[in-house]
Amino acid sequence: MLLIGGVDNAPPDKTAMADVISYEWTGHWPANRAPEISPISTAAAEKEAAPGREFEAEVNVTDPDHDKLTYAWQVREETSDPREGGDREAVPPVVPNAIVKQAGSKITFHTPKKPGAYRLFVEVRDGKGNVATANVPFYVKD
Numbered sequence: 001m002l003l004i005g006g007v008d009n010a011p012p013d014k015t016a017m018a019d020v021i022s023y024e025w026t027g028h029w030p031a032n033r034a035p036e037i038s039p040i041s042t043a044a045a046e047k048e049a050a051p052g053r054e055f056e057a058e059v060n061v062t063d064p065d066h067d068k069l070t071y072a073w074q075v076r077e078e079t080s081d082p083r084e085g086g087d088r089e090a091v092p093p094v095v096p097n098a099i100v101k102q103a104g105s106k107i108t109f110h111t112p113k114k115p116g117a118y119r120l121f122v123e124v125r126d127g128k129g130n131v132a133t134a135n136v137p138f139y140v141k142d
Helices: 016-026
Strands: 054-058 070-077 099-103 106-110 116-125 131-140
Touching: 070 099, 070 106
Parallel strands: none
Antiparallel strands: 054 106, 070 116, 099 106, 116 131
């Protein structure tokens, strides 16, 4: 999906893909462009890990307008409500206290104590209505 969020009638946040489509349709980039994000880098990515294990993660983000960026990291359970064709899924719960330390684009996190499938998420906002997102799955196994 190209647009993220939109709470209480606020317009949804715009992603870099929406900027590309705008450029292709009009031949001009938007006045303020969305940040661009790389995949999350972590040793936990798509792997099994013991409960309570500590990992580092980071993401590289660039903003064409050099806007100040804010980062929001979360560990969530894997969805238990998979849908198809863009249908809205129930949002899985956040794992409390999983993020141990955060310094912008870099974090330290603990794997949850409960075995199961999880994802590490990051949202990067530029304060101008633009967002970049990434996530990576991992599995906690005793």
